[in-house]
Amino acid sequence: MNIELTDDQKMIRQAVRDFAEREIAPLAQQLDEKAEFSPELTRKMGELGLFGMYLPEKYGGQNMDTLAYIIAVEEIARIDGSQAATLAAHNSLGIGPIYYYGTEEQKQKYLPRLCTGEALWGFGLTEPEAGSDSRGTKTNAIPDGDYWIINGSKIFITNGSADISIGSSVQTVTKTLDDGRKEYTTFIVEKGTPGFKRVTMHGKMMWRASDTAELYFDDCRIPKENLLGKVGEGSKIMLSTLDNGRLSIAAMGLGAAQGAFELAMKYAQERRQFGKPISKFQINAFKLADMATKIEHARWFLYRACWLKDNQQPFGKEGAMAKLYCSEVAREVADEAVQIHGGYGLMKDYPIERIYRDQRLLQIGEGTSEIQRLVISRHLGL
Amino acid sequence: MKILVCISNVPDTTTRIKLSGDQNAIDLSSVQWIINPWDELALTRALELKEASGGSISSVSIIHVGNAGSDATLRKALAIGADDAIRVDAAPTDAYAVAHEIAEAIKDKNYDMILCGIESSDYNGSAMGGMLAEFLNMESVSSVSKLEIEGDELKLNREIAGGFEVVSATAPVVVIVQKGIALEPRIPSMRGIMMARKKPLEVVAATGAEALTEFVHYTPPQPKAACKMIDADNPAELVNLLHNEAKII
Ligand SMILES: Cc1cc2nc3c(=O)[nH]c(=O)nc-3n(C[C@H](O)[C@H](O)[C@H](O)COP(=O)(O)OP(=O)(O)OC[C@H]3O[C@@H](n4cnc5c(N)ncnc54)[C@H](O)[C@@H]3O)c2cc1C
Ligand SMILES: Cc1cc2nc3c(=O)[nH]c(=O)nc-3n(C[C@H](O)[C@H](O)[C@H](O)COP(=O)(O)OP(=O)(O)OC[C@H]3O[C@@H](n4cnc5c(N)ncnc54)[C@H](O)[C@@H]3O)c2cc1C
Numbered sequence: 001m002n003i004e005l006t007d008d009q010k011m012i013r014q015a016v017r018d019f020a021e022r023e024i025a026p027l028a029q030q031l032d033e034k035a036e037f038s039p040e041l042t043r044k045m046g047e048l049g050l051f052g053m054y055l056p057e058k059y060g061g062q063n064m065d066t067l068a069y070i071i072a073v074e075e076i077a078r079i080d081g082s083q084a085a086t087l088a089a090h091n092s093l094g095i096g097p098i099y100y101y102g103t104e105e106q107k108q109k110y111l112p113r114l115c116t117g118e119a120l121w122g123f124g125l126t127e128p129e130a131g132s133d134s135r136g137t138k139t140n141a142i143p144d145g146d147y148w149i150i151n152g153s154k155i156f157i158t159n160g161s162a163d164i165s166i167g168s169s170v171q172t173v174t175k176t177l178d179d180g181r182k183e184y185t186t187f188i189v190e191k192g193t194p195g196f197k198r199v200t201m202h203g204k205m206m207w208r209a210s211d212t213a214e215l216y217f218d219d220c221r222i223p224k225e226n227l228l229g230k231v232g233e234g235s236k237i238m239l240s241t242l243d244n245g246r247l248s249i250a251a252m253g254l255g256a257a258q259g260a261f262e263l264a265m266k267y268a269q270e271r272r273q274f275g276k277p278i279s280k281f282q283i284n285a286f287k288l289a290d291m292a293t294k295i296e297h298a299r300w301f302l303y304r305a306c307w308l309k310d311n312q313q314p315f316g317k318e319g320a321m322a323k324l325y326c327s328e329v330a331r332e333v334a335d336e337a338v339q340i341h342g343g344y345g346l347m348k349d350y351p352i353e354r355i356y357r358d359q360r361l362l363q364i365g366e367g368t369s370e371i372q373r374l375v376i377s378r379h380l381g382l
Numbered sequence: 383m384k385i386l387v388c389i390s391n392v393p394d395t396t397t398r399i400k401l402s403g404d405q406n407a408i409d410l411s412s413v414q415w416i417i418n419p420w421d422e423l424a425l426t427r428a429l430e431l432k433e434a435s436g437g438s439i440s441s442v443s444i445i446h447v448g449n450a451g452s453d454a455t456l457r458k459a460l461a462i463g464a465d466d467a468i469r470v471d472a473a474p475t476d477a478y479a480v481a482h483e484i485a486e487a488i489k490d491k492n493y494d495m496i497l498c499g500i501e502s503s504d505y506n507g508s509a510m511g512g513m514l515a516e517f518l519n520m521e522s523v524s525s526v527s528k529l530e531i532e533g534d535e536l537k538l539n540r541e542i543a544g545g546f547e548v549v550s551a552t553a554p555v556v557v558i559v560q561k562g563i564a565l566e567p568r569i570p571s572m573r574g575i576m577m578a579r580k581k582p583l584e585v586v587a588a589t590g591a592e593a594l595t596e597f598v599h600y601t602p603p604q605p606k607a608a609c610k611m612i613d614a615d616n617p618a619e620l621v622n623l624l625h626n627e628a629k630i631i
Contacts, residue, residue, distance in 0.1 A: 007454045011461060011575055018569045049572025062572040072572075275611075 003300065005071075012068050016075035019048050020083075028080040031209035032354050035202065038209060039164050042086055045076075046117015050087055052095055059099070059107055060115030067306040070251040077255025078262075081358025082209035084255060086120070088248035089158035089210075093366075094121030096241045097169045097186065101229040106188065113166070122160035122168030124189075124215055125238050127153060132371050134171070134238065139217060141172040141187060146224050148187060150195075150217040160213030161198040166191050168215060171234045184234030188226040195220030206358045243316050245366045246323035247309070250302045253326030256359045257298065257333040261291045263352045264337035271342075284340060291333045298322075298329045317379035324372035327362035334359045383439045383531075383553065385428045386493040388484060388510065389459055390418035390474075390502040391452040405600050415455050419567070420499025422462075426564035427529055428497055429463045435531070441465045445488065447480045449473055453583065460578035461570035467581070472588030477509035482591035485517035494553035495536070500525060500560040511558035521555045527562035 005013070023044055031038055045051065053069040055061025062068075069091065077084035095114050098106060098121070113119045130136035139152025150172055159165050167190040175183040189196055197216040204212060229237050265288060268279035278284050305318035334356045338345035345352050363369045393399065394414040402409050417425070425444065432439040444459045446452055447470040456467045470483045496518075498511035515522030527546065528539035536551045541560065551557075570578070612620050624631045 007457060008575055008579070011454070011458055011570065012572065015461075015570045015572075015575065022566070022569070047571065048569065049574075053572060062576055064572065064576065068572075 003303075005067075009068055009071060012064075013071050013075055015048070016050070016072045017078070019044075020076050020079040024076065024080050024083050028082070028209070029348065029351065029354065032080075032082065033208075033348065035204070035208040037086075037162050037211040038083075039162065041083055042120065042164065043117045045083070045087055046115070050076075051090060051117050052111065052115030053091065055095065055099055055111065055115065059111035060113075061111075065306075065310045066247065067303060067310060070247055070302065070306050073248050073251035074255040074258070077252040078259040079255075080209070081252065081256060081355065081361075082207045084252050085158060085207045085210040085361075088245070088252055089123065090114070090120050092245040092248045093123030093241060094159055094169075096244055097123065097228060097237055098188070100240070101186075101233070101237050105225070106228070110167075110188075118164060120159040120162060120165040120211075122157045122165055122213065122215070123238075123241065124154040124157050124160065124168045124170040125242075126156050128155050132368060134235070135182065135184075137171055137173055137182070137184060139170065139172045141174050141185060143174075143224075144221070147221045148224060148226070150187065150189065150220040150222065152217050154213075154215040156201070157213045157215055159211050160215055161200045162211040165198075165211065165213075169228055169237075170215070170217070171238050174231055174234075183232045184238075185231045186228040186234040186237045187222055188228050189215075189217070189220065189222055190226075193220055193222060206361045242366055243319055244309075246319040246372075247302065247305060247315075249362055249366050250298075250305070250319075250322040250326035253323075253328075253330035253359065253362045254295070254298050254302055256330040256355050256362070257291070257295050257326070260330070260334040260337035260352060260355045260359075261288070261295055263350075263355070264288060264291065264333075264340045267344075267352075268340050278340070287336050287340065291336060294329045294333065298326045302326055317376060320367075320372045320375040320379070323367065324369055324376070327359070328369065330359040330362055383435070383494040384492065385432070385439060385442045386488065386491075386496045387421060387425045387428050387442065387444045387459075387464065388496065388498045388514070389421045389425070389444045389446045389456065390499065390504075390510075391415050391446065391448050391455045392418045392502055392504040395419070395503060399602070401600050401602060406597060408600070415452070417455055417459055417567075418499050418502050418504075420501065420503075420559060420561070420563075421497075422459075422567040423561070423564045424497040424499055424559045425459055425462060425464060426566070426568045427559070428495075429568065430564065431529070431531055439531075443468065443493070445470070445484055447472055447474045447483045447588075450585075456583055457578050458570060460581045460583070461574040462568050463570075463574060465581065467583040469583065469585050470588050471585050472590075475593035476595045477507045477513055478594045479591040481510050481513035481517055483588055484514055486589045486591070487586050489518070492554075494555075496520070496554075496556045498556065498558050500558055511556055515556035518554075518556070521551060522558060523549060523551055523555065524558040526557050526559045529557060529559065529563060 049062050052061035053064045073088045141148045141150045170189050171186050173182045174185040195218045199214045201212045269277050271278045302322040305315050305322045308315035337352050338356050344350050394416045397413050400409040428442045432442050442464050443466050444464045445468045470487050474480045501508040523538050525541045526538045527541050530537040538549050539546045
């Protein structure tokens with residue numbers, strides 16, 4: 001058993017950490033406050049090579065393993081949840097389905113651009129009436145000669161409406177069988193297709209500098225080459241994509257927890273009350289000890305789930321456990337980190353305030369904590 | 383033109399340095415190693431020059447004297463963009479020995495410009511570059527904070543007391559650089575990290591150059607005394623402490 005990172009993985013961590021501190025940290029608060037998505041930072045993440053990390057070079061990727069990608073997400077999330085969201089969603093949910101299920105032609109057409117950071121791609125599963133229960137999908141597609149015609153809408157789609165977002169993968173219902181079951185099919189819908197409208201959602205509490213969209217399909221005609229995978233494979237495509245996505249949401253939780261912990265450590269040693277640093281009060285020292293312990297558990301469990309994936313072993317159960325645990329650790333650590341900051345922790349000038357808000361999505365997005373427990377209990381045979 | 387950058391492997395600047403029991407060696411057990419910050423800037427500048435040269439600078443190589451423990455640092459320099467690396471397989475013992483080993487390893491390689499840092503951030507010798515130039519019988523310019531190439535001529539800014547001077551030089555030359563030579567060290571890209579694995583890292587045997595100096599003893603700096611807070615409206619206590627405890631008034 002070897003539980004040391006390789007020299008390359010350590011170098012990747014250091015490079016992404018340096019990048020996040022140099023390029024993202026100075027802008028994070030301002031972008032959050034203005035709720036502004038930054039195509040510039042997205043492009044810079046692309047130049048560093050953070051998009052398509054796990055793809056072969058022929059599609060513009062870096063040919064790295066899952067763990068390298070997860071470390072990169074962790075390091076960006078340590079500094080800023082919004083940029084980590086753009087990164088994780090585009091890699092796992094945007095690029096993922098095209099890479100795993102696209103035809104060679106589709107891969108050639110989209111992936112090289114999607115790996116540069118000049119273009120993003122959305123993952124359209126959630127609908128107003130289909131959240132945790134994606135089988136409630138109402139958006140439908142009907143064949144029409146060489147075309148499909150899509151009607152319906154999607155909500156909360158990350159990277160779905162920015163100018164540089166060039167399309168989305170969309171789950172639709174293509175048939176209702178006699179026994180009432182539905183046939184789900186996923187399609188590629190490009191920006192600019194007539195009948196495809198994208199509306200940016202405003203008023204988020206968290207990930208304010210990340211792009212979130214509502215997508216509307218109004219007799220939207222797409223050529224039949226835009227079928228992703230096979231007719232009837234839609235649910236499998238979307239749900240297996242979420243299996244992969246869980247690892248990156250877990251990495252966001254781990255990174256947020258690490259960032260919150262470091263801020264709390266620093267603050268506790270600098271802030272003096274009753275004549276000494278507040279870290280000298282045992283209750284605070286113990287909180288920090290607990291945070292450090294949880295973070296180490298979260299980290300090594302997540303890395304093991306990545307290792308399973310990288311070694312072609314089943315990782316569905318471990319992925320769900322990692323997502324559940326890392327996101328819950330992020331919440332606990334961010335909460336105690338705010339507590340250690342006292343009143344200042346509630347002020348926007350202190351980055352802990354942003355981490356505290358940003359982590360809240362992690363127990364909800366890509367399957368709520370309750371749904372992760374459902375997945376895990378099914379793996380346990382319950 | 384071929385550029386060579388000398389790379390020193392030093393403890394991360396945030397490392398807490400501990401001395402061994404007998405105080406004549408440094409305890410390296412939990413040290414994180416990095417590229418000497420000046421050398422990282424030198425490498426960054428060399429790569430900028432190469433990219434802007436339109437092909438007239440054909441390669442940027444790196445050299446290091448050290449044992450295999452330095453390879454991760456050299457891989458990072460390759461990931462940042464150096465084309466190839468040479469490691470002279472010997473523990474560096476002093477600036478003379480290092481300069482001698484480098485001179486022997488490269489004497490037939492015809493580098494046109496050799497960049498060194500002004501000092502290593504660990505032993506701060508500020509000696510290697512000058513010695514290397516002497517061994518190679520090359521000119522050297524020290525304290526260079528700006529480096530431009532105009533045709534066959536190098537334009538160099540040197541920091542001097544109160545300002546800087548501009549000197550020109552022609553290859554071959556050893557340029558000893560300091561802060562300012564590049565804005566920020568380059569961060570290796572993911573592609574660079576993957577490519578670094580495949581770039582040549584040649585390990586050459588040392589000639590066994592002897593050190594001329596020997597470390598006798600280290601003294602760690604005095605730990606900072608704890609700060610005492612005195613109430614603003616109690617000047618008598620301040621005077622008392624300065625007189626009786628600090629004994630400075
Ligand atoms: C910022 C943001 C970005 C997002 N990005 C994307 C994206 O890119 N693509 C995409 O498709 N979706 C995206 N989503 C949607 C996200 O995945 C859904 O919000 C999430 O799956 C939950 O669905 P819901 O909001 O409809 O909640 P609901 O499903 O209505 O859940 C409400 C509550 O009921 C609980 N619940 C539901 N079912 C059960 C059950 N069986 N047992 C126990 N409890 C249950 C839930 O756990 C939750 O607590 C995003 C959401 C946000 C907020
Ligand atoms: C494990 C270890 C053990 C050491 N043990 C000893 C010891 O026992 N006695 C002793 O005197 N010194 C020892 N050193 C220090 C080492 O000798 C110095 O790093 C080296 O001699 C350069 O000396 P300097 O500080 O004068 O470098 P400087 O002259 O300050 O360095 C200037 C520049 O020279 C170049 N340079 C420096 N070192 C190297 C190198 N090794 N390879 C390539 N280029 C280089 C770099 O460009 C650097 O910026 C040890 C170092 C290490 C890492």
